[in-house]
Amino acid sequence: AAGVIQSPRHLIKEKRETATLKCYPIPRHDTVYWYQQGPGQDPQFLISFYEKMQSDKGSIPDRFSAQQFSDYHSELNMSSLELGDSALYFCASSADRGHEQYFGPGTRLTVT
């Protein structure tokens, strides 16, 4: 069965650079979620989209922005990167709001 695809899987950036993470949800899933998980921490909800509209925001820094496109894929844009942004970033999709979420393999971002 098709799963959530995230790219790239690994990304190394320097401080103050920008990064773009991509997420391709499971076909026919209309809801996308983004999470950040630092080392040894629990996943932190960043933002969600339902039918290409922003649904909810969590602890997403102002330096980050995201959108969901007409084909339902989503991108998380991160600017002015800081060392503290080093983390695993997960994308998840669901068939509808509140339904079980299917997580991608994550993008490991390292900021040096």
Place this chain on the structure above:
Amino acid sequence: LAKTTQPISMDSYEGQEVNITCSHNNIATNDYITWYQQFPSQGPRFIIQGYKTKVTNEVASLFIPADRKSSTLSLPRVSLSDTAVYYCLVGDMYTGGFKTIFGAGTRLFVKA
């Protein structure tokens, strides 16, 4: 959003039944209870979801008392591969989006 409280960690042995209880005293009428499992460096994986009484699937059972102020995830006959972090989430499936909050999960260690 209802706050959840789970034990920080639990130990078990292979073949035993493990019960992880989650407290959610201020759960709202429309809130559902969802459990996820997470292995290191992987995205969380949906285990089970329920609203009241008992739900069972091929991997776990979820017990929810009448007052719904707590829930218990039951893993029958655990194996070493069940060593993971287990998260209990509570959220409203119907109003607006679904702001998913992962609290501090329960780290389950299964020993041989």
